Amino acid sequence: MKYIVIIGDGMADLPIPELGGKTILQAVETPNMDYLAKHGRTGLAVTVPEGFPPGSDVANMSVFGYDPAVYYTGRSPLEALSMGVSLHSNELAFRTNLITIGNADGTVGADGPELSDAYIVDYSGGHISSKEAKELIEAVDKELGTGKFKFYPGISYRHLLVVQDNYGKDLAFTPPHDITGKKASDYFPKGNEGNNENDSKTAQTYSDMMAASYHILKDHPVNKKRIAEGKLPANCIWFWGQGNAPKFELFEKLHHKTGAVISAVDLLKGIGVAAGLDVIEVEGATGFLDTNYKGKADAAMEALKTKDFVFVHIEAPDECGHLGNYKLKMQAVDDLDLKIVAPLLEYAKSLDEPCQILVMPDHPTPVALKTHTCDPVPFVLYDTREENADNVSVYDEESVKSGSLGTVYAPKLISLMIESENEPSENE
Ligand SMILES: [Zn+2]
Structure with missing residues (x-):
């Protein structure tokens, strides 16, 4: 048995007025995901446990089978792992975004307002390239890096600060993608429990x-x-997104299966490293609409020659959701269906052993909200043996509610897949 997990980051959405009240998944023709739904089993997955913020870190850990309630230590430590930066016990990693600040109307003057008077124009610094970003982060480290603070360049707008002595560990910081258009100073870090003098x-x-x-x-x-x-x-x-070094059990130890992960995003690679999965680099994987879809699909097929599981993560739907652009997000979902699901489905069917395919988002990123929500996400679980099909005719947020798997706690999905390896015909 081989296993393919395809994650369409942020793919789930809410009804969109411009689309006649349809969601993105309902509005876009997705014949390949629909095939999976028709010939597989569907349901809703809870990826964000109660009391956790709906971050990609928490949600993706769930998809990889790691219960955040047990394993979560923060987002940035996972990204640090993927960047090859290991944290000592008293070291704290912070996600450091390169952002764009400017005026309330979204303009950015050459001599704009100071941060204390500025607004968040873009959480991604205009989706800056990694090459440009590296120069900027190095300039920041040169000025602000000390024995206590060290900056490391990452991918595009996503970078890393490592801080000694857990300085600021318990403060509350706000993800910049949640406050686009808002006044920056309203979201400066603060103490979690009242503002005692030390925290301030x-x-x-x-x-x-x-x-x-x-x-x-x-x-x-x-x-x-x-x-x-x-x-x-x-x-x-x-x-x-600060936190200490993560403590994961190895995927292979938990499930007695080997695996690999393919993603453009440091966070996902970090989850892979923490889980002991092979992290496969694909040239031209950008985390946006211009990513190398074919390269990622090819890499997944190659990985399955030696591994049991492959996780393929596509970031573009999430980014388009954060941009609030439903047309771009439709493109992202269309691409996912045609350029990732289609070739992997064909490949799965061509194998001379059974193969399961799980397709799901990590969390919704509704374009109307430009941020993540905690809502359960639609998933489809397909087995090339095509037994016990739900006959749900399409894959979307509504259709899966009539699926046979009901509502599932996402960290259990991996085990569910493995358990059904030998008993596909259980008819209850
Ligand atoms: Zn996101």
């Missing part, structure tokens, strides 16, 4: 660093060039 001072240190980064970045040659090209400058940094 620590929080101030982080706000000050973010504010100082504006002066390092706004006139940096990389940003001057971006502005000249009509692109958004990545003119500030923003901290969030």
